[in-house]
Amino acid sequence: MKVAIFSSKKYERPFLNSANEQHSHELVFLEPRLTPTTSALAAGFPAVCVFINDDLGRDTLEAIAAGGTRLVALRCAGFNNVDLEAASELGLTVVRVPAYSPYAVAEHAVGLILMLNRKLSRAYNRVRDDNFSLEGLLGFDLHGSTVGIVGTGKIGLCFAHIMNGFGCHLLACDPHENSEVSALGATYVDLPQLLSQSDIVSLHCPLLPSTYHLINADTLQQLKRGAMLVNTSRGGLIDTPAAIAAIKSGTIGYLGIDVYEQEDELFFEDRSDTIIQDDTFQLLQSFSNVVITAHQAFFTRNALENIASTTLANITDIERGKPCLNQVQFA
Numbered sequence: 001m002k003v004a005i006f007s008s009k010k011y012e013r014p015f016l017n018s019a020n021e022q023h024s025h026e027l028v029f030l031e032p033r034l035t036p037t038t039s040a041l042a043a044g045f046p047a048v049c050v051f052i053n054d055d056l057g058r059d060t061l062e063a064i065a066a067g068g069t070r071l072v073a074l075r076c077a078g079f080n081n082v083d084l085e086a087a088s089e090l091g092l093t094v095v096r097v098p099a100y101s102p103y104a105v106a107e108h109a110v111g112l113i114l115m116l117n118r119k120l121s122r123a124y125n126r127v128r129d130d131n132f133s134l135e136g137l138l139g140f141d142l143h144g145s146t147v148g149i150v151g152t153g154k155i156g157l158c159f160a161h162i163m164n165g166f167g168c169h170l171l172a173c174d175p176h177e178n179s180e181v182s183a184l185g186a187t188y189v190d191l192p193q194l195l196s197q198s199d200i201v202s203l204h205c206p207l208l209p210s211t212y213h214l215i216n217a218d219t220l221q222q223l224k225r226g227a228m229l230v231n232t233s234r235g236g237l238i239d240t241p242a243a244i245a246a247i248k249s250g251t252i253g254y255l256g257i258d259v260y261e262q263e264d265e266l267f268f269e270d271r272s273d274t275i276i277q278d279d280t281f282q283l284l285q286s287f288s289n290v291v292i293t294a295h296q297a298f299f300t301r302n303a304l305e306n307i308a309s310t311t312l313a314n315i316t317d318i319e320r321g322k323p324c325l326n327q328v329q330f331a
Contacts, residue, residue: 001025001026001046001047001071001315001316001319002025002026002028002044002045002046002047003025003026003027003028003045003046003047003048003049003073003315004028004030004041004042004045004047004048004049005027005028005029005030005048005049006030006032006033006034006038006041006042006048006049006050006051006054007030007031007032007033007034007050007051007053007054007268008029008030008031009031009268011304012304012307012308013029015304015305015307015308016308016311016312018308019305019308019309019311019312020308020312022312023312023313023315023316025312025315025316025319028045033053033054033055033264034048034050034054034055034056034060034064035054035055035060036055036057036059036060036063039059039060039063039064039067040063040067042063042064042067042069043064043067043068044067044068045067045068045069046068046069046070046071047069047070047071047072047073047315047318048064048069048071048072048073049073049074049075049311049315050072050073050074050075051074051075051076052076052078052081052295053081053263053264053267053268054081055081055264056072056081056082056083056087057081057083057086058083058086061082061083061086061087061090061092062086062090064092065090065091065092069092070091070092070093071092071093071094071095071315071318072087072092072093072094072095073095073096073311073314073315074094074095074096074097074311074328075097075307075308075311076096076097076298076307077096077097077098077099077100078096078206078207078234079094079096079328080206080207080208080234080236082094082328084328084329084330085330087330088330093318093327094327094328095314095315095317095318095324095326095327095328096314096326096328097306097307097310097311097314097326098326099154099306100298100303100306100307100310101298101300101302101303101306102153102154102155102157102158103158103302104297104298104299104300104302104303105155105158105204105232105297105298106155106156106158106159106161106162106204107158107162108232108258108293108296108297109159109202109204109230109232109256109258109297110159110162110163112230112232112256112257112258112291112293113142113200113202113228113230113256115256115291116228116230116254116255116256116289116291117139117140117142117228117254118137118139119136119137119139121291122136122137122288123137140199142163142166142167142168142200143166143167143168144167144168144169145168145169145199145200146168146169146170146171146197146198146199146200147163147168147169147170147171147198147199147200147201147202148171148172148173148194148195148197148198148200148201148202149163149170149171149172149173149181149186149202149204150172150173150174150191150194150201150202150203150204150205150214151173151174151203151204151205151206151233152172152173152174152176152177152178152181152186152204153174153178153204153205155204155232155233156172156174156178156181156204156205157178157180157181159202159204160172160181160184160186161184164184164185164186168200169185170184170185170186170187171186171187171188171189171193171194171197171198172186172187172188172189172194173188173189173190173191173194174188174205191214191219191222192219192222195219195220195222195223195224195227196222196223196224197224198224198227199224199227199228200227200228200230201223201227201228201229201230202230202231202232203215203229203230203231203232203233203237203238204232204233205233205237206233206234207233207234207236207237211237212236212237213236213237213238213239213242214237214238215229215231215237215238215239215242215243216239216242217239217242217245220242220243220245220246220251220252221251223246223251223252225250225251225253226250226251226252226253227251227252227253227254228252228253228254228255228256229243229252229254229255229256230255230256230257231256231257231258231259232257232258232259232297233259234259235257235259235260235261235262235263236261237259238257238261240260240261240262240280240284241280243255244280244283244284247287247289247290252289253289254289254290254291255284255287255289255290255291256290256291256292257284257290257291257292257293258292258293258294258295258296258297259295260281260284260292262278262280262281263294263295265278266278266281266294267294267295268294268295310326314326314327
């Protein structure tokens with residue numbers, strides 16, 4: 001099958017080409033994001049392969065369907081950027097990669113926690129400047145701290161295992177309790193109780209209408225004062241202006257994010273020679289107790305191998321008319 005791969009980067013192409021050796025699809029790598037403006041590039045391709053920040057709204061889907069596209073292959077787990085209703089109406093099949101490396105994302109969340117707690121970036125820069133003072137670098141023991149895990153699927157479970165290894169007390173919140181998380185000694189509670197009792201809150205839930213701005217001005221009032229908030233899931237889980245107000249007031253003591261609600265126009269590109277026009281993002285960067293990474297939690301060799309192999313297998317299944325377990329259904 002001829003596949004247009006949008007938002008493609010040099011670092012992922014070797015993995016996709018290697019995985020394609022057993023499928024023999026015709027892969028055409030395109031650097032632009034798929035949007036209504038760039039949708040003409042998909043003309044003549046039965047399949048498009050897209051990533052997290054591609055725009056699969058109704059306008060884009062109508063345009064690519066008119067150009068002959070019938071398959072949308074997501075090389076990511078989340079599908080909140082896809083208008084599934086429009087896809088269904090247009091007869092487009094949507095497939096995804098539900099699990100590529102939960103360990104990668106969970107481990108990155110822990111990295112953000114350690115960075116924030118022990119001020120590792122500040123300490124590293126000081127030593128490079130021959131400044132060996134410890135002033136302002138005081139942290140706290142993770143051992144004995146209470147960690148709240150919001151979302152206990154595969155990533156949340158991996159994260160729970162790691163924090164349990166640190167000797168943390170675990171609280172969990174999820175509509176569907178995970179017995180493996182409970183077996184680690186975690187206690188399932190509602191969100192207000194988790195927020196009020198946790199020293200660290202880590203978000204591992206999908207972005208759905210029910211979880212959009214899960215962390216907002218109201219729920220932040222329930223947060224334990226000075227707690228650490230970490231988000232490696234989706235930017236839309238946090239109302240950023242509300243979080244900024246909570247940082248200023250001291251309600252949020254530390255914020256670590258690998259995702260940002262308005263990241264579409266920022267992440268995955270080198271913008272070091274441009275003036276960032278997003279004032280909210282610039283304000284976030286100004287706080288000394290905030291650490292931001294650019295959606296790299298998934299970014300391990302293992303994850304890229306799994307993403308590539310699953311994506312190509314999904315495309316082959318659809319091409320051959322076989323049932324695909326990774327097909328996204330419009331409910």
